[in-house]
Amino acid sequence: MSENFNIDDVSNLASIELSEDEKAKLQKDLQIILEHVEALKNVDIKDEKIDIHPLSKVLELRKDESKESLKHEDAMMNSPETKDGHFVVPPSIE
Amino acid sequence: MNLKATIGMETHVELDTESKMFCSCEVIESEEPNISVCPTCLGLPGALPVPNKTAIEYIVMLSLGTNCNITNEGMFHRKNYFYPDLPKNYQISQFDFPVGINGSLEIVLDEELHSVEIERVHMEEDTGKSVHEGSGRIDSAISTLLDFNRSGIPLVEVVTKPVISTSKMAVAYIEELRQLVIELGISKGKLEKGNLRFDANISVADENSNELGTKVEIKNMNSLKSLEKAIDYEIMRQSKQVEKGESVIQETRHWDENKQVTISMRTKEGSADYRYFSDPDLPNMIIDQEFIKNSKKKIQNLPTDKRKTLKESGLSLSDSNYLDKGEKWLYDLYLSTVENTKDSKSTFNFLTGELQGQMRKAEIDKLPEWVDSEKLANLINLFETNEVSFTSAKDILAKLLGEDIDPKSYASEKNLIQSSDDEEIRALVTSVVKDNQDIVERLEDPDDKLVGFLVGQVMKSSEIKVNPGTVKEVLLKELFG
Amino acid sequence: MFQNKEMKPSELFEQVYETASYTESVLHAHLELFYDEGLKLSKESDRRYIKSESLGLLDGIPIAIKDNINIYGYKTTCSSKMLSNYVSPYDATVISSLKKAGIIFTGKTNLDEFAMGSSTENSAYGPTKNPWNPDYVPGGSSGGSAAVVSAGSAVASLGSDTGGSIRQPASFCGVVGFKPTYGTVSRYGLIAFASSLDQIGPITNTVDDTRIIFNEIQGYDSKDATSITPEYLKLDNKKVKVGILKEFMQEGVSEESQNEVNKVVSLLQEKGHEVTEISLPLTEMALSVYYLIAPAECSANLSRFDGVRFGIREAASTSYEMMNKTRSVGFGEEVKKRILLGTYALSAGYFDEYYGRALKVRSKIISDFKDAFEKVDFILSPTTPTPAFAFGEKTKNPLEMYLSDLCTIPANLAGLPAISIPTGLSKNALPLSVQIMGKPCSDYSVIDFAESIEEMVEFNYSANLLEENNES
Known part of the structure; x- marks a missing residue:
C-alpha cells in the first residue's frame, strides 16, 4: 500500500467527517485490503480494452421527447427544509 | 521586459432540446422552482440516466461546425465534487474521449480573419440553481435556496487552446461561437439567459519566453462586456505582479460587476481532485459514420459560409461580420435586396441604418408582410439615382412600414420626384444668381461654402422638387464656366 | 394453487402474515410489514379469481422486497440511518412489473447497509437471524430476503446481488437464489451499490418459482441504459458438459462445501452428463478486482446521500459542513470504509494503479470465461466456502468477511447468470449449496439445469425455527 495514503485527505474528498477512533480503525482495515489487492500488480494487463458494460452492450440513445415529471409535492416530500417551493440548505457561500 | 497575455476560453453552451440530457423532464424557463424535476435529475436513490439522442446530434453538429475530429467510440465520465446544487454530487461529463477534438473556429477581428484553435468539444449536464438568501450581500448569506429545474439540461463545453491574446479577441471568439450555435439551431444563444456561459484562463509572461505564466481562471461570466473588462483587469493585475517580481497564484476568481475587479473565490482545500471515472x-457510446452523416445533413449555413457570400456581394469584412452576427432575417433581406440594387454599401447602410432605426423607433421587430426586398430595392434605387431626395426616401420608408404602397407611385403621387430637367433648373439658377449678387461677388472658388447656400436657395425656390446634384452642377457652370 | 381454488389469495396472505408474526420476533427479517395494504390487495385478487380474471400465475402471491428497491409511497431505508425517513416517490421498474402481475408485497426486508456486507450484521436496524439456527448469520446482503423465504413469512422475495448478495444468503438459509445475466433485469429503482455489478433477482423455495418470478421481472427497460434486449440461449439439457472450477475446489473452500459439489458430480455422471475439471487462474484475482471496482463505483453512487434533498440532515452553519456531518452520522462503518477505499482508488495519482488496473483485469476475467464456455455449458462450484457462520465470527478482519463471497464474485464481474440451490446439510445442520454459472443470456438453461439437479438431490429439509414453532 502506498505510504502516501492519508485518511484525512481521503475523508475530505469523500465529504465524510471522521472521529479519531474511526480514523484509526478505518486506516487499519483499509491497509489490510490495500495490501491484499497488491496481487493485481502481477497480472499482465497491457492492451486490454475496457468495455463499460460486462456484455459489451453499446449505448442506446433516447428520443428527445419530454414526459411527465414528478409532481412538485412528490419532489419535495423528502426535503429536510423547504421554502417557497425550494430546497433549503445552510449557505453554500461564505 | 515586455509582457504578453495568453488566454484560453471554456464555454458552456446550453442546448435547445425538448427534454433534458439524461431524463425526460421538459426543458423549461420558469420562475416556479422544482416543477420540471424527476428522480434522475433530482439525484434520488435508484434513478438512472439515459442520454438524449438529439443532444448527441447537436454536439456532433457543433463539433463539425468547429472543424473537430469526431471520436467514434467514446464514453461518459463522472466528475466528482460536492456542491449542494449538484444533485448526485457528481456531474456526468466526458473526460478522455470527448465527442470533438482538435478543431478551429474562424473569427473576424479588426477587419482581419483569425483562426482560434479548439482543443475539445464535450457533452455534460447542467447543475441546479442556487439563490443565496440573506441581507442582500453575497458574503452574508443565511441560507441557500435550491431549484433543480435547470439540473440535467444538456450542456456542451467548448474549450480553446491557449491561443487568444487580447480581450477583444476573446469577445470576437464568443460572438462567433454564439453565431455558430444559433445558425446551427442547437442553442437559443441568448447571453442574458445564460445560454452561453464562459470561463477565461488567463496568464501573463515575458513575450520572449516560450513558457506560459501561472494561469488564473475567471469563472462563470455571461456578458461580453464583463468578459472584456474582466480580462483587461486581470491582465493588468497579473502584469503588475510579474513586473514587481511577485509570483501569480494559481486560483479561481470571479468578476465583481459592482467593484469592477476580479475577486479570488475561496475554494475548498484539495477540491480539485475530481476523480473522473467512466460512468458504469x-x-x-459509438458515433458511427451514419450518425455523423445524418447530423451533417442538418447543417445548412455556417457563419463562415455566410461571410463568404456577403463578401462576394461586395461588402467589407466588418460589414459582412455585422450582418452575419445579426438577425437572420436581416441577412436574408440584405442578400435578396442587393440583387436588385447597384451599390452594396448603400444597400447595407439603408437596411442597417434607416430600416432598422425606423423599426426600432416604431417598436416593431418584424417587417410587415407587404415589405419585401423588391420594394426596398426600388426605394433604394430611387434615391441612389437622385430621383427622390434621401429625406424623401426616409419619409417613403416610414409610410411603407405603415401601409402597403408602391414607393415609386407614391413618390410621384406626392410630388416627391426631383426634377432633373436642365432647362427648368437653369431658369431657377439664373433667377437666384440675380437675386443674390452680393453673395456671388464674394465667391472665390467652387469649394466655397457659399455655393451650398446658393444651392439651398435654388432648392427652396423650387420647393425641394429638384435634384440638388443637378442644381449644383448647373450653378457651378453658370458661375465658373 | 389459486386456480384450482385450494386456497384464496387472502387466506395465503393471512397465513404468511401469521407466520411472520411469530418468526419476526426472533429473526428480524422484515424491516416493515405492509399488512393493511397487503390484505386489501389480496382480497382484490380473491375477486379476480372468482371472476376468472386473474392476472396470471403470480396474481395474489405474497412476496417480500429487499429494502433497497423503491416502492412508491413506502420507506426505502437500505438499512441505513441515512434513509431512516426516506419515502420513495416512485416505483422501481421491477416493482411496476410485479404490481401488474398482481403480486402482493408482504413488506421490506433487512439487509447490510446499502447492500455492503455478507451477514446483515451491518444493518443500522440490527441483524437478521438465520432461521435454521438463530446463533448464525443468514448471510448477506440480502439476508432478510433469504430468511423470510426460508421461514415462510413470504412465498418468495426479491434481492439484489453485487458480489453474491442473493446467492450467499440463499445458500446460508437453504433456499434457491438466482442472479440473472447483467442487464436482463432493470436496475431502475434499485438503490445502486456498484452499478456495473448490481443485479436484481429472486429468492425462492423451488427452482420453478425462480423461473416464474424471473420471467416476470426480466426484459428491456428504456429507463436503464445498461438494460439489454435478451436473446436467451436455449440449451438441450439432456446431455450437457459441466466444468468443475479447480480454483474453488482447493484450500480456502471447506471440505464440506467441496463434498456437495462432488456429490452432485456423481449424480450428474450417473445421468450421463459429461463432467470435466477446468481452471481459470484469474478467478483468484476476482476478490481483489471486486474490492476495487465495487468501492470505486459506490464512492460516487453514494455521494448523493448528502442531506440536501432527502434523508436525515445534521445541523451546521454551511452546506459543506452539513454534508460532512450528515454523511458522518448517516453512514455506518462498513459503508464509510468502502467509500473511502473507492475514493482513494480513484484519486489523482492512484487511478491507474488501482481502479484502472482492476478494470483491465476484469476484462481479462470476462474473456477467460468466454473461452471456458467454449468448452463447457455450465460451471459448477460451491456457492460459499463454508456454511453459515456465527454472529461476530468474521467482523474482526474485513478480508475474512469478504472471503465468504469468493465463489460468487466472478459471475458478477463477468455479468453471468448464476444460481444457488441447496443440496445438503453441514455437520452443524446448516444448509449447503452448489452454484451453477452459465453463459451470458443462458438464464433459462441455467434454471432448467438447476431444476434437474434439484430433482436429483431431493433436498427435503426445512428451517428448524419453523418446525419448532409448528410443533408448539
Whole structure:
C-alpha cells in the first residue's frame, strides 16, 4: 500500500467527517485490503480494452421527447427544509 | 521586459432540446422552482440516466461546425465534487474521449480573419440553481435556496487552446461561437439567459519566453462586456505582479460587476481532485459514420459560409461580420435586396441604418408582410439615382412600414420626384444668381461654402422638387464656366 | 394453487402474515410489514379469481422486497440511518412489473447497509437471524430476503446481488437464489451499490418459482441504459458438459462445501452428463478486482446521500459542513470504509494503479470465461466456502468477511447468470449449496439445469425455527 495514503485527505474528498477512533480503525482495515489487492500488480494487463458494460452492450440513445415529471409535492416530500417551493440548505457561500 | 497575455476560453453552451440530457423532464424557463424535476435529475436513490439522442446530434453538429475530429467510440465520465446544487454530487461529463477534438473556429477581428484553435468539444449536464438568501450581500448569506429545474439540461463545453491574446479577441471568439450555435439551431444563444456561459484562463509572461505564466481562471461570466473588462483587469493585475517580481497564484476568481475587479473565490482545500471515472450506468457510446452523416445533413449555413457570400456581394469584412452576427432575417433581406440594387454599401447602410432605426423607433421587430426586398430595392434605387431626395426616401420608408404602397407611385403621387430637367433648373439658377449678387461677388472658388447656400436657395425656390446634384452642377457652370 | 381454488389469495396472505408474526420476533427479517395494504390487495385478487380474471400465475402471491428497491409511497431505508425517513416517490421498474402481475408485497426486508456486507450484521436496524439456527448469520446482503423465504413469512422475495448478495444468503438459509445475466433485469429503482455489478433477482423455495418470478421481472427497460434486449440461449439439457472450477475446489473452500459439489458430480455422471475439471487462474484475482471496482463505483453512487434533498440532515452553519456531518452520522462503518477505499482508488495519482488496473483485469476475467464456455455449458462450484457462520465470527478482519463471497464474485464481474440451490446439510445442520454459472443470456438453461439437479438431490429439509414453532 502506498505510504502516501492519508485518511484525512481521503475523508475530505469523500465529504465524510471522521472521529479519531474511526480514523484509526478505518486506516487499519483499509491497509489490510490495500495490501491484499497488491496481487493485481502481477497480472499482465497491457492492451486490454475496457468495455463499460460486462456484455459489451453499446449505448442506446433516447428520443428527445419530454414526459411527465414528478409532481412538485412528490419532489419535495423528502426535503429536510423547504421554502417557497425550494430546497433549503445552510449557505453554500461564505 | 515586455509582457504578453495568453488566454484560453471554456464555454458552456446550453442546448435547445425538448427534454433534458439524461431524463425526460421538459426543458423549461420558469420562475416556479422544482416543477420540471424527476428522480434522475433530482439525484434520488435508484434513478438512472439515459442520454438524449438529439443532444448527441447537436454536439456532433457543433463539433463539425468547429472543424473537430469526431471520436467514434467514446464514453461518459463522472466528475466528482460536492456542491449542494449538484444533485448526485457528481456531474456526468466526458473526460478522455470527448465527442470533438482538435478543431478551429474562424473569427473576424479588426477587419482581419483569425483562426482560434479548439482543443475539445464535450457533452455534460447542467447543475441546479442556487439563490443565496440573506441581507442582500453575497458574503452574508443565511441560507441557500435550491431549484433543480435547470439540473440535467444538456450542456456542451467548448474549450480553446491557449491561443487568444487580447480581450477583444476573446469577445470576437464568443460572438462567433454564439453565431455558430444559433445558425446551427442547437442553442437559443441568448447571453442574458445564460445560454452561453464562459470561463477565461488567463496568464501573463515575458513575450520572449516560450513558457506560459501561472494561469488564473475567471469563472462563470455571461456578458461580453464583463468578459472584456474582466480580462483587461486581470491582465493588468497579473502584469503588475510579474513586473514587481511577485509570483501569480494559481486560483479561481470571479468578476465583481459592482467593484469592477476580479475577486479570488475561496475554494475548498484539495477540491480539485475530481476523480473522473467512466460512468458504469452508461455503456460505451459509438458515433458511427451514419450518425455523423445524418447530423451533417442538418447543417445548412455556417457563419463562415455566410461571410463568404456577403463578401462576394461586395461588402467589407466588418460589414459582412455585422450582418452575419445579426438577425437572420436581416441577412436574408440584405442578400435578396442587393440583387436588385447597384451599390452594396448603400444597400447595407439603408437596411442597417434607416430600416432598422425606423423599426426600432416604431417598436416593431418584424417587417410587415407587404415589405419585401423588391420594394426596398426600388426605394433604394430611387434615391441612389437622385430621383427622390434621401429625406424623401426616409419619409417613403416610414409610410411603407405603415401601409402597403408602391414607393415609386407614391413618390410621384406626392410630388416627391426631383426634377432633373436642365432647362427648368437653369431658369431657377439664373433667377437666384440675380437675386443674390452680393453673395456671388464674394465667391472665390467652387469649394466655397457659399455655393451650398446658393444651392439651398435654388432648392427652396423650387420647393425641394429638384435634384440638388443637378442644381449644383448647373450653378457651378453658370458661375465658373 | 389459486386456480384450482385450494386456497384464496387472502387466506395465503393471512397465513404468511401469521407466520411472520411469530418468526419476526426472533429473526428480524422484515424491516416493515405492509399488512393493511397487503390484505386489501389480496382480497382484490380473491375477486379476480372468482371472476376468472386473474392476472396470471403470480396474481395474489405474497412476496417480500429487499429494502433497497423503491416502492412508491413506502420507506426505502437500505438499512441505513441515512434513509431512516426516506419515502420513495416512485416505483422501481421491477416493482411496476410485479404490481401488474398482481403480486402482493408482504413488506421490506433487512439487509447490510446499502447492500455492503455478507451477514446483515451491518444493518443500522440490527441483524437478521438465520432461521435454521438463530446463533448464525443468514448471510448477506440480502439476508432478510433469504430468511423470510426460508421461514415462510413470504412465498418468495426479491434481492439484489453485487458480489453474491442473493446467492450467499440463499445458500446460508437453504433456499434457491438466482442472479440473472447483467442487464436482463432493470436496475431502475434499485438503490445502486456498484452499478456495473448490481443485479436484481429472486429468492425462492423451488427452482420453478425462480423461473416464474424471473420471467416476470426480466426484459428491456428504456429507463436503464445498461438494460439489454435478451436473446436467451436455449440449451438441450439432456446431455450437457459441466466444468468443475479447480480454483474453488482447493484450500480456502471447506471440505464440506467441496463434498456437495462432488456429490452432485456423481449424480450428474450417473445421468450421463459429461463432467470435466477446468481452471481459470484469474478467478483468484476476482476478490481483489471486486474490492476495487465495487468501492470505486459506490464512492460516487453514494455521494448523493448528502442531506440536501432527502434523508436525515445534521445541523451546521454551511452546506459543506452539513454534508460532512450528515454523511458522518448517516453512514455506518462498513459503508464509510468502502467509500473511502473507492475514493482513494480513484484519486489523482492512484487511478491507474488501482481502479484502472482492476478494470483491465476484469476484462481479462470476462474473456477467460468466454473461452471456458467454449468448452463447457455450465460451471459448477460451491456457492460459499463454508456454511453459515456465527454472529461476530468474521467482523474482526474485513478480508475474512469478504472471503465468504469468493465463489460468487466472478459471475458478477463477468455479468453471468448464476444460481444457488441447496443440496445438503453441514455437520452443524446448516444448509449447503452448489452454484451453477452459465453463459451470458443462458438464464433459462441455467434454471432448467438447476431444476434437474434439484430433482436429483431431493433436498427435503426445512428451517428448524419453523418446525419448532409448528410443533408448539
